[in-house]
Amino acid sequence: MTDSTVRVRDLDESELLARIFPLLPTGDAVDVGPGDDAAVVRAPDGRVVVSTDVLVEDRHFRRSWSTGFDVGRRAAAQNLADIAAMGARPTSLVVSLVVPGDLPVDWVTGLARGLADAATPAGATVVGGDLSGGDEIVVAVTVHGDLDGRAPVLRSGAQPGDVVAHAGVLGRSAAGLALLASGAASGQHGAPGARGPVAPFVAAYLRPEPPLPGGPAAAAAGASAMLDVSDGLLRDAGRLARASGVTVDLTGGRLSGDVSALLPAAVELAVVSEDVDGWQQARRWVLSGGEDHGLLATFPAEVADHGLPAGFREIGEVRTPVDDGPQVLLDGEEPDVPQGWDHFRS
Amino acid sequence: MTDSTVRVRDLDESELLARIFPLLPTGDAVDVGPGDDAAVVRAPDGRVVVSTDVLVEDRHFRRSWSTGFDVGRRAAAQNLADIAAMGARPTSLVVSLVVPGDLPVDWVTGLARGLADAATPAGATVVGGDLSGGDEIVVAVTVHGDLDGRAPVLRSGAQPGDVVAHAGVLGRSAAGLALLASGAASGQHGAPGARGPVAPFVAAYLRPEPPLPGGPAAAAAGASAMLDVSDGLLRDAGRLARASGVTVDLTGGRLSGDVSALLPAAVELAVVSEDVDGWQQARRWVLSGGEDHGLLATFPAEVADHGLPAGFREIGEVRTPVDDGPQVLLDGEEPDVPQGWDHFRS
Numbered sequence: 001m002t003d004s005t006v007r008v009r010d011l012d013e014s015e016l017l018a019r020i021f022p023l024l025p026t027g028d029a030v031d032v033g034p035g036d037d038a039a040v041v042r043a044p045d046g047r048v049v050v051s052t053d054v055l056v057e058d059r060h061f062r063r064s065w066s067t068g069f070d071v072g073r074r075a076a077a078q079n080l081a082d083i084a085a086m087g088a089r090p091t092s093l094v095v096s097l098v099v100p101g102d103l104p105v106d107w108v109t110g111l112a113r114g115l116a117d118a119a120t121p122a123g124a125t126v127v128g129g130d131l132s133g134g135d136e137i138v139v140a141v142t143v144h145g146d147l148d149g150r151a152p153v154l155r156s157g158a159q160p161g162d163v164v165a166h167a168g169v170l171g172r173s174a175a176g177l178a179l180l181a182s183g184a185a186s187g188q189h190g191a192p193g194a195r196g197p198v199a200p201f202v203a204a205y206l207r208p209e210p211p212l213p214g215g216p217a218a219a220a221a222g223a224s225a226m227l228d229v230s231d232g233l234l235r236d237a238g239r240l241a242r243a244s245g246v247t248v249d250l251t252g253g254r255l256s257g258d259v260s261a262l263l264p265a266a267v268e269l270a271v272v273s274e275d276v277d278g279w280q281q282a283r284r285w286v287l288s289g290g291e292d293h294g295l296l297a298t299f300p301a302e303v304a305d306h307g308l309p310a311g312f313r314e315i316g317e318v319r320t321p322v323d324d325g326p327q328v329l330l331d332g333e334e335p336d337v338p339q340g341w342d343h344f345r346s
Numbered sequence: 347m348t349d350s351t352v353r354v355r356d357l358d359e360s361e362l363l364a365r366i367f368p369l370l371p372t373g374d375a376v377d378v379g380p381g382d383d384a385a386v387v388r389a390p391d392g393r394v395v396v397s398t399d400v401l402v403e404d405r406h407f408r409r410s411w412s413t414g415f416d417v418g419r420r421a422a423a424q425n426l427a428d429i430a431a432m433g434a435r436p437t438s439l440v441v442s443l444v445v446p447g448d449l450p451v452d453w454v455t456g457l458a459r460g461l462a463d464a465a466t467p468a469g470a471t472v473v474g475g476d477l478s479g480g481d482e483i484v485v486a487v488t489v490h491g492d493l494d495g496r497a498p499v500l501r502s503g504a505q506p507g508d509v510v511a512h513a514g515v516l517g518r519s520a521a522g523l524a525l526l527a528s529g530a531a532s533g534q535h536g537a538p539g540a541r542g543p544v545a546p547f548v549a550a551y552l553r554p555e556p557p558l559p560g561g562p563a564a565a566a567a568g569a570s571a572m573l574d575v576s577d578g579l580l581r582d583a584g585r586l587a588r589a590s591g592v593t594v595d596l597t598g599g600r601l602s603g604d605v606s607a608l609l610p611a612a613v614e615l616a617v618v619s620e621d622v623d624g625w626q627q628a629r630r631w632v633l634s635g636g637e638d639h640g641l642l643a644t645f646p647a648e649v650a651d652h653g654l655p656a657g658f659r660e661i662g663e664v665r666t667p668v669d670d671g672p673q674v675l676l677d678g679e680e681p682d683v684p685q686g687w688d689h690f691r692s
Binding site: 055147228 | 385387388390391392393398400405406434442443444473475476477482484488489490491498501502572573
C-alpha cells in the first residue's frame with residue numbers, strides 16, 4: 001500500500017510517528033528532540049517566549065481547499081508570527097494532532113512536511129508532539145522563541161506621537177478566501193494548481209508568509225508596541241490602542257496601494273457576483289481581512305526619522321485619546337467598515 | 347444567567363477569556379502572562395524542557411464521569427509528569443482548548459480551575475492559551491520545565507547492574523476506570539460523590555497525582571534513566587529497555603503490595619462481573635494499567651546502596667540483554683499478561 005491508500009487507523013501510534021519523525025529536521029537549538037518524555041531546547045536568553053494556537057477542521061481550514069502540507073505551513077506560520085510579534089526569534093515548536101481514523105496517512109505526513117517547511121527557514125525545529133484519534137482534525141501548535149537579550153515588545157507600549165507602521169501584506173488572505181468561497185478559484189485544487197490572476201491571492205490564504213525577521217528587527221530598532229495582525233487591521237489596531245491607552249489613527253492614503261493590489265481579486269470576484277463594487281470590496285479586505293499575519297508596530301518618531309526597519313512602512317500615527325477613549329480611527333474618523341471577525345463564534 | 351446555564355456559544359472569545367484569566371494565578375517565573383501575542387517565562391537554566399499532550403472527549407475522558415475540573419487536573423498532571431520524568435521542575439503551561447458551542451461555560455471555567463489546581467502546587471503557571479469552537483472537546487496542553495543546571499534524565503541511560511525503581515502508584519487508575527466502566531461506581535457522579543471502597547480508585551483515575559518532586563530528586567541523586575509510566579508498567583519499562591539497549595527484569599515479589607492494594611477494587615468488580623479472579627485482575631492492573639503517571643527510573647547500584655530518593659522503591663534490576671535483545675521480563679521470564687494499550691487505536 002502507498003501512503004495515499006493507507007489510512008491513520010491502519011497504523012498504531014508508534015508506526016505513524018515513525019513516518020513523521022524523519023520529516024522533521026533537527027536544529028542547533030535542540031538538545032533533546034522527539035522520542036523521550038519531553039524535548040530540551042536551548043533558551044540562551046534565560047527567558048522563553050511561548051504562544052499556542054489551534055486550527056480546527058471546517059472552522060479554520062477545509063480539506064477540500066487545503067492539503068495537509070498547507071495546513072501544516074499555516075499552523076506553523078501563524079504561531080511563528082506570534083513569536084515575531086514579541087520581537088523574538090523562533091526556536092522550536094511542538095504539535096498536538098487529533099485525526100480521524102479514515103484520514104489518509106499522506107495527509108498527516110504532508111502536515112509534518114508543511115510544519116517543517118515553515119519552521120526551518122525561520123530557524124525553528126519541531127521538537128515534539130502528541131497524536132490522538134478524534135472525529136475532526138485539530139492541529140494545536142505551541143511555539144517558542146528567544147529574545148536574545150532584548151525586552152519583549154508588548155501591545156501596551158505605544159505613546160502619543162509614535163509612528164504606526166506595518167510589515168507584510170494586508171487583505172490578501174481574505175481576498176484568497178473570498179475567491180475560494182465564491183468558486184472563482186474552484187476546480188483548481190488549491191494553490192499548487194491555481195492559475196491566472198487568482199493564484200497569488202489563493203496562495204496567500206492557503207500558505208501565509210508572515211514577515212518573521214521583521215519582529216526582532218523592530219525590537220532592535222526600538223519599537224514601542226507590536227502585535228500580529230491575525231483578525232484584521234482595524235480590529236488588531238484597536239487591541240493595540242486599548243492595551244496602550246492611546247488612539248491609533250490610520251492614514252487611508254497610505255493604504256491605497258494595498259487596496260489597488262487587491263483589485264484583480266475583486267475583479268475576478270465580480271465575475272461570479274455582480275453586486276460587488278471592486279474598490280470598496282478591496283478596501284474592506286485591507287481594513288478588516290484576517291489571517292495575513294503581518295506585524296503592526298509603533299515606533300517613536302525619532303526612530304522613524306532615521307528610517308523604519310526593513311519591511312515596515314508608515315501607515316498612521318498614535319494620538320492622545322479624546323472623549324471616546326482609546327480607539328482606532330481612519331483619517332481621524334471612526335472607520336466605516338466592520339472591524340473584523342470572531343473565529344470563535346463563526 | 348448563572349454560568350451553569352450560560353453556554354459557550356452565548357459568549358464571544360474575549361468574554362469567555364475574561365472569565366478564565368482571573369482563575370489562573372500568576373507565578374514568579376512569569377514575565378509576561380496571558381493577553382499579549384505570547385507569554386514570556388523565565389528559563390534560568392538556559393534550556394527549556396517542553397512536552398505536549400492532548401486529551402479528546404470520549405477517547406481520554408467522558409463528560410458523564412469527569413467534571414471540567416477533573417479534566418483540567420488530569421490534563422495538567424499528565425503533562426507535568428512528563429517534565430518531572432526528565433528530572434525537571436515545571437514552570438509554566440499553555441492550553442489550546444476546542445469546545446462545542448453548547449458546552450456550559452461552567453465546564454470551561456472548571457477546566458481552568460483544575461489546570462491551576464494541579465499546576466500551582468507544582469510551581470507552574472498557566473501563561474497562555476487559545477480557544478476555538480469544534481464538535482468535540484479537545485484539551486491540548488504544552489508544559490515547560492527548568493533543569494536547574496542538571497543534565498536531563500533520558501530513557502536511554504540505563505546500564506546493566508542498575509536498580510529499577512518506581513515512585514507513585516501502579517494500577518490504581520486502571521482499577522478506577524474499570525469500576526466506572528462496569529457501573530460499580532455508577533450513580534456517584536465521579537469521585538467528589540464517590541463513597542465506600544471504590545472511592546480512592548475512582549479518584550485515582552479521575553484526578554491522578556503524579557509524584558512530581560520525585561523527578562528532580564531522582565535526577566539529583568544520579569538516576570541513569572527515567573520515564574513517566576503512562577501506558578502501563580510493562581509497556582513503559584519496555585520503552586526504557588529498548589531506548590537503553592538493556593533488559594529490565596521486574597521482581598514480582600516487590601509488586602505484591604501494589605497488587606494487594608487493588609484487591610478491594612477487584613472485589614467490588616466481582617460483584618458485577620462474576621468471572622473475575624480478583625488477584626489476577628489486580629495483578630494485570632499493576633503490570634498493564636495506564637495513566638497512573640508514576641515515575642520509572644534506574645539508578646546505579648552504588649546510588650541505591652546509599653538509599654533511593656524519597657518516594658522511590660526498588661522493583662527490579664537492569665540486565666545485559668540476551669538473544670532476544672532488549673526487553674522487559676518479570677522474574678526472569680516473559681510476562682504472561684498483555685503489555686498495555688494504545689490510545690490511538692482505541
